[in-house]
Amino acid sequence: MSGKGENFEDQAFVTLVTNDRYAYGALVVGQSLRDVGTTRQLAILITPQVTQPMRRQLSMLYDYIQEVNPLDSQDDAHLALLTRPDLGITFTKLYSWRLTQYSKCVFLDADTLVLQNVDDLFDREELSAAPDVGWPDCFNSGVFVFKPSNETYRGLLQCAVTQGSFDGGDQGLLNTFFSDWATADINKHLPFIYNMTSAISYSYLPAFVRFGNEVRIVHFIGRTKPWMYRYNTQTGTISRPSDVDVTHDSIYVKMWWDVFMSKVKPRIEQEQGTPLQDSPSITPPSIAPCHHGGGGETMSHDSSDSNHCRHGHSYQGYSTVPEHYQIGGGGVQHRPPPSVPQERTSVPTVVRFLS
């Protein structure tokens, strides 16, 4: 074995994004995989909502990009119970099993961050995953080892139709389909350090103190994501958004931003051909200044976001990522509400997908 990927071209890390905001997560997790020297391919599934400039950014980092159409459940009543009416699209995750050009894959949510090399995950068999902190007899579907197979894909769809998902998302379905995970084979239980919930230091601090330095993958579960935070470029400190649902450990949010600022942002600037803004003063929520109605490089954001572009206000030294990545457009374009991947939720419901 000599060259990167020479002997492992049939194995890949796979992630999924359904909009530009999550694509920032994919840029960071993909970069973090490069930074730890992975020998495997990087593959990403995207939905039509991801903009062309963002696709170009992703293509600089990922070896393989596949656009997929969302497998929307079209079951708004049930989905609304979860206060995440757009989560049906996350069944797109099932499409991962159709990446049969690979013999084995490791799925990583776009809201994860790799801190140490995890190529040893490819020694594991399908379906290997770490326990979910909310119900450890279920696995968390943010990180898992799987084997692409059209037969398995069809089985998963059939399972969705006949049994549904007990949490309304992919995690419930996958735990139903791979129902013997909890008891059948301990080798399919990934250590928690491969999918550490970023808020764990608040729930079991002594264990975090003891084992925290062994963490390999951090998972920013919940609706509040690292890219919703503000990053002070002068002090390197993090500010939480106002509507936090999960308090992520600021150490890891800062790690996410360090990757974004040092590797991802420069590539965006390089593609634009101009600095995003005079460093170090950066105005939220866009990296670039808000150019409403102006041409040139503009990163717009959704009006429903809590972080509106605030003209006339100074937020010097702070940075957040924009909702949509847009270059060369005619200013802010309001797009449909973004769809976001499903997270574990405790709301029980039986739904029928794809029926």
Ligand SMILES: [Mn+2]
């Ligand atoms: Mn996640």
